[in-house]
Amino acid sequence: MLNVHVPPNTLQYPSTLPARLMADLGFDVHVVSRGPTDTGEVEGVPLWVESSHAALAQRIARLRPKLLFVESTSYGCFLRPLVHRIWVRNPPVSPTSSIRTGQRAALWAANAISFTNPEARRAWKFRPSQVADLPYPVDTTFWASPTKRDPSFWTSRSLSVPSGPVIAYVAGLQRVKRQPEALVALTGLLRTRPDLMLVFVGHAFESSVEQELKASRAALGIEKQVLLLGALPHADIKSLYAWTALTVTNSEHETQCMSVYESLAAGVPAVISAIPELMSQFPGLPAHADGVSLSAHVEELLANPRRGAMLVEDARPQVAWADRKRHDDVFAQTVERLVPRR
Numbered sequence: 456m457l458n459v460h461v462p463p464n465t466l467q468y469p470s471t472l473p474a475r476l477m478a479d480l481g482f483d484v485h486v487v488s489r490g491p492t493d494t495g496e497v498e499g500v501p502l503w504v505e506s507s508h509a510a511l512a513q514r515i516a517r518l519r520p521k522l523l524f525v526e527s528t529s530y531g532c533f534l535r536p537l538v539h540r541i542w543v544r545n546p547p548v549s550p551t552s553s554i555r556t557g558q559r560a561a562l563w564a565a566n567a568i569s570f571t572n573p574e575a576r577r578a579w580k581f582r583p584s585q586v587a588d589l590p591y592p593v594d595t596t597f598w599a600s601p602t603k604r605d606p607s608f609w610t611s612r613s614l615s616v617p618s619g620p621v622i623a624y625v626a627g628l629q630r631v632k633r634q635p636e637a638l639v640a641l642t643g644l645l646r647t648r649p650d651l652m653l654v655f656v657g658h659a660f661e662s663s664v665e666q667e668l669k670a671s672r673a674a675l676g677i678e679k680q681v682l683l684l685g686a687l688p689h690a691d692i693k694s695l696y697a698w699t700a701l702t703v704t705n706s707e708h709e710t711q712c713m714s715v716y717e718s719l720a721a722g723v724p725a726v727i728s729a730i731p732e733l734m735s736q737f738p739g740l741p742a743h744a745d746g747v748s749l750s751a752h753v754e755e756l757l758a759n760p761r762r763g764a765m766l767v768e769d770a771r772p773q774v775a776w777a778d779r780k781r782h783d784d785v786f787a788q789t790v791e792r793l794v795p796r797r
Contacts, residue, residue, distance in 0.1 A: 457515065457525045457534070462488040466498045469591035469713065473524045474500055476786050482521075482794075487514050512537065522794050529554070532561040540793045542567040544589065545710065548578045566793050571711040574735040587789040591711050592782035595774060597689070598720035602697040614682065619650025620700035620757055623723075625692060625714040627657040628664040630707075633728075635667045637705040638681060640746030644754055645677045651757075653677075654695065658686035689717075696721040701756045701763060705749065709733055715740075716777050719770045724763030726752045739769045 463486065466475035471486070478484045478500055485501045489511060493504040505511040508530065515523065516537045523538040525531030527545040535541045543565045549555045562568065562579060569589040570576050606616045622641070626632040634655055645651050659665040665683065672681040687695070696702075702718040702725045709732040718725045726749065727733040729742035741752035756763045775781070 457487050457511075457523055457528065457531055462490045462493075462502060462504045463497055466500065470526050472592065472782075473526075473786060476783060477522075477524070477790065480787065480790060485518055485520070487511055487518075522790065529558065532558055532565055535561060535564050540566045542569070542587065542789070542793065544569040545571055545575060546579070567789055572709070572732050572736065574731045575710075587785060588776075589782060589785050589789070590777045591713060592779040593713060593716045593720060593774070593777040594689075595716075595720045595778045598693060598696075598717050599722070602693055602721075604697045605694055608691070608694045608698070612684070617650075617652050617698055619648065619652065621652045621654055621695070621698045622701055622703060622753060623654045623656060623695055623699045623718075624703045624705070625656045625718070626704065626706070627686075628655070628659040628668070629661050630664060632657075632664075633705040633707055634664060635671055636746060637703055637749065638668060638671055639675075640705075640749045641703075641753060642675050642677060644750050645680050648757075649680070652680050652682065654682045654684060654699075656684050656687050656692060656695065692717070693721060696723050699723050700760070701726060701753065703749070703753065704728060704733065705743075706730065706733070711736070711777070716774055719767055719774050722764075722767055724756055724766045726756065736773055737770055740766060 463471045466472060474484050474486050475498065485503060486497060487503045487505065490504045492506045495502045503514050505514055512534060515534055520538050522540045522542060523534060525534065525541065525543045527547060529547045529549045532543050532546055543562060546558065546562060549558055559580060562581065565585060567587040568581050568585045569587045571590045609616045624634060624637060628634060638653065641653055645653060655668060668683060672678045696718065702714065702723055704712060704715055704725065704727045706712065706728050708730055712733060715725050715727060715733070715737065726741045726743065727737060729744040734742050743749035743752055
């Protein structure tokens with residue numbers, strides 16, 4: 456498996472799970488990544504961290520794998536001559552015209568191609584026989600299992616138990632997620648509904664976003680209604696969803712956006728930004744192009760819970776597409792097609 460961006464510290468992330476599944480199928484698995492030169496292991500799997508693209512390609516040439524799974528790298532498709540079979544997922548389109556032309560030619564030779572977002576397919580030409588329909592997986596059974604409202608979720612954090620609806624935005628704090636803009640858009644609604652609470656959940660990947668959120672809620676006079684809970688484990692997010700009327704996503708761009716799938720699997724309706732990546736997956740969800748429409752969609756769902764329940768029901772087929780069991784079955788079937796074993 457080739458994972459370039461950041462050397463993984465676990466194989467349980469959706470993007471690194473293929474390495475774990477290959478190991479579970481009995482294959483000798485190696486993970487190759489970029490970073491300061493190093494070797495080691497991740498969950499018992501050898502990890503090779505190379506300092507350059509050239510060194511990374513040399514490592515793969517020495518390993519000569521039967522199957523190379525390439526995750527989200529713009530040049531990964533060029534490694535086809537070094538391996539027996541290659542499976543490419545989410546190839547980014549290069550901004551350079553000459554490289555983009557080479558990408559398209561190289562991708563045509565790939566043995567399998569996967570996209571976790573239907574919109575991403577538009578940039579590429581491929582044969583139907585190449586496609587392995589492998590999204591990032593969601594544990595829908597976990598998210599869908601009933602959860603009662605537990606006041607200790609709040610009291611254990613020295614917070615008051617909500618007296619009204621809760622709106623949740625679950626995403627790492629980054630500029631691309633536009634959390635500060637969502638806060639400003641919902642300020643009017645929060646002011647007219649003192650019982651309404653807006654909760655941000657996610658690690659502060661960009662501390663400036665966290666600082667802006669804290670400063671804005673104070674300046675706007677809604678500090679008690681806007682909470683920043685930081686990163687939470689899935690069990691705690693599920694507990695939060697038991698209190699949540701709806702979730703908001705205000706991203707500038709996305710890949711698959713796992714939090715929307717998790718929200719809908721938990722039975723919580725979602726409001727999304729009007730970007731092709733999200734609208735292609737969830738054409739039925741309320742999609743906002745600006746702060747005014749975001750506020751309007753939120754107000755509508757708060758006033759009409761039945762409408763929210765219908766949105767959740769209509770999205771079930773798309774959520775089922777990302778189910779973990781289906782993911783594992785598609786993965787195993789594709790591996791067997793690419794590297795058949797007696």
